[in-house]
Amino acid sequence: MMRAAVSSLWSPSLRRGALSMLVVAALYEALARSGYFPQALTPTLGAVAFTLVASLRDGTMFFHAAATLYRVVIGFGFAVAIGIPLGVMMGRFRPVENFVLPLTSALMPIPSLAWVPVFILWFGLGNTVSVLIVFYAALFPMMLNTWSGVRSVNPIWLRAAGAMGASERALFWKVIIPGASPFIIAGLRQSFLRSWIAVIGAEMLAGSDWGLGWVIFDAKQFLDADMMLASLAVIGAIGFLSERLIFGSVERATIYRWGMARSARG
Amino acid sequence: MHNVIDHGQFGAATAAGEESPLQLAWRNACPFVVVGASWEVVAHLGIFPAQFFPTLESIVARFAQLTASGVLPHHAFDTLVRLVVGFALAACAGVTAGVLMGRSRRIEDILLPLVSIGAPIPGLAYAPLFLLWFGPGNIPAVALVGFVSAFPIIYNSWTGVKAVKEIWLRSAQAMGADDRRLFRYVVLPGALPYIVTGLRLGLAQAWRILVAVEMLAAVPWGLGWLIFGAQEFLNTDVMLAGITVIALIGLALEKFVFQPLENFTVVRWGMMT
Numbered sequence: 001m002m003r004a005a006v007s008s009l010w011s012p013s014l015r016r017g018a019l020s021m022l023v024v025a026a027l028y029e030a031l032a033r034s035g036y037f038p039q040a041l042t043p044t045l046g047a048v049a050f051t052l053v054a055s056l057r058d059g060t061m062f063f064h065a066a067a068t069l070y071r072v073v074i075g076f077g078f079a080v081a082i083g084i085p086l087g088v089m090m091g092r093f094r095p096v097e098n099f100v101l102p103l104t105s106a107l108m109p110i111p112s113l114a115w116v117p118v119f120i121l122w123f124g125l126g127n128t129v130s131v132l133i134v135f136y137a138a139l140f141p142m143m144l145n146t147w148s149g150v151r152s153v154n155p156i157w158l159r160a161a162g163a164m165g166a167s168e169r170a171l172f173w174k175v176i177i178p179g180a181s182p183f184i185i186a187g188l189r190q191s192f193l194r195s196w197i198a199v200i201g202a203e204m205l206a207g208s209d210w211g212l213g214w215v216i217f218d219a220k221q222f223l224d225a226d227m228m229l230a231s232l233a234v235i236g237a238i239g240f241l242s243e244r245l246i247f248g249s250v251e252r253a254t255i256y257r258w259g260m261a262r263s264a265r266g
Numbered sequence: 267m268h269n270v271i272d273h274g275q276f277g278a279a280t281a282a283g284e285e286s287p288l289q290l291a292w293r294n295a296c297p298f299v300v301v302g303a304s305w306e307v308v309a310h311l312g313i314f315p316a317q318f319f320p321t322l323e324s325i326v327a328r329f330a331q332l333t334a335s336g337v338l339p340h341h342a343f344d345t346l347v348r349l350v351v352g353f354a355l356a357a358c359a360g361v362t363a364g365v366l367m368g369r370s371r372r373i374e375d376i377l378l379p380l381v382s383i384g385a386p387i388p389g390l391a392y393a394p395l396f397l398l399w400f401g402p403g404n405i406p407a408v409a410l411v412g413f414v415s416a417f418p419i420i421y422n423s424w425t426g427v428k429a430v431k432e433i434w435l436r437s438a439q440a441m442g443a444d445d446r447r448l449f450r451y452v453v454l455p456g457a458l459p460y461i462v463t464g465l466r467l468g469l470a471q472a473w474r475i476l477v478a479v480e481m482l483a484a485v486p487w488g489l490g491w492l493i494f495g496a497q498e499f500l501n502t503d504v505m506l507a508g509i510t511v512i513a514l515i516g517l518a519l520e521k522f523v524f525q526p527l528e529n530f531t532v533v534r535w536g537m538m539t
Binding site for chain 1 (some may be wrong): 296297300301316372377379380387388392413475482494500506508514515517
């Protein structure tokens with residue numbers, strides 16, 4: 001295992017990948033130093049790294065990241081807390097499905113950020129707007145994935161469990177939820193991705209002093225391109241880490257264990 | 267990259283049971299009637315100022331007025347032009363890059379790290395950078411839409427070419443197909459379902475990003491700008507009319523672009539996954 005990891009670390013494709021990154025970085029650096037574009041617009045990589053380190057040192061970057069994550073977690077949490085039960089109910093009860101689906105298909109095509117101005121008018125600038133936008137963006141993928149997960153549970157399992165005397169409760173926890181889990185996890189992942197995109201936009205538009213999206217937008221006013229690139233790097237790193245670490249491990253703990261990886265890929 | 271919501275499977279649930287068209291129409295309309303009625307009640311009770319919570323009549327009136335005066339169509343048209351141009355750029359560049367990545371190991375090694383670094387960053391985060399580089403207006407809006415929607419297209423085209431079965435390639439080669447024919451008759455049809463999925467995801471992404479970019483880029487016309495501008499004047503009815511148009515365009519994209527595209531290609535080749 002260890003040796004395989006080490007040898008894959010030094011595989012030719014990885015080396016060539018690193019090489020291509022280096023080449024792109026060198027090209028950018030040459031462009032930045034050539035003075036063809038103003039220094040304020042294309043800062044050198046050294047300047048960007050310096051800004052990044054400085055903002056990490058004095059802690060401002062952590063505050064911005066914390067503010068953004070706080071909004072994501074609250075909005076996403078509400079979306080999960082409402083989306084999963086609603087999706088399950090849609091899958092189990094026809095009338096709920098009949099009521100929710102038409103509304104969903106009308107609301108879904110509206111990009112969440114289109115609501116920002118309306119929400120600003122209704123709730124004022126600040127956290128509420130960003131949290132609600134995140135909620136709006138995350139709710140539909142969560143709900144629809146749960147719904148199709150519940151519908152995809154093999155009816156034979158339900159009947160078999162019923163014939164073996166499973167109560168309604170056991171049926172729900174032992175059959176429906178595990179059976180729907182690949183879809184639910186796909187929904188969680190997709191919702192989180194949507195929230196992450198939405199929160200950046202919402203922070204730009206509904207500026208509220210803290211937050212990674214706000215930093216980028218604010219830096220534009222001062223032509224502070226190194227700050228913009230530094231926050232971009234932080235945004236990318238957080239997105240990448242949450243995708244790999246959180247959802248990767250959730251997936252391993254559940255659907256791979258239950259042997260459902262194939263249906264998860266759908 | 268295969269998921270439920272970008273897939274338009276809503277029809278599946280409503281197909282069950284024998285209902286007359288009238289019943290079906292009522293069942294689909296019922297939730298809107300309920301929500302609309304509750305909206306009306308709240309608006310007429312005057313709990314919130316009418317400026318912030320306009321009645322449906324006033325939204326409809328404003329919608330009709332803006333449509334008749336040609337303002338709303340103009341905004342919608344400009345938005346659509348940006349969507350089409352940005353998406354067309356992304357489709358050309360994305361499919362080319364993805365197919366090349368799938369066919370050539372070297373290009374894959376060069377491009378894949380760049381794509382996998384760029385993709386997880388939310389597209390809007392680039393917006394201020396694009397505005398700084400290209401100045402406000404149409405260019406950054408179109409460029410950003412193209413840039414952002416290129417990622418799913420590249421990724422899916424690459425996966426699609428990779429997913430073409432080795433045995434098809436070898437049997438075609440054994441039967442004497444040259445590179446061009448191999449590409450035209452084996453690789454392309456084999457990868458097409460994935461490419462179509464990528465295009466659909468890309469267009470959905472482009473649509474989501476465009477409205478927000480229009481708000482940021484200070485373009486003279488466009489639905490995003492209409493909504494954002496109306497906020498300054500507390501014109502909630504204009505904003506909601508704009509959002510209605512956005513919803514209608516989104517629905518039309520789903521019905522008249524995504525679904526026919528899917529039927530035409532994927533189903534025809536019998537490759538529905």
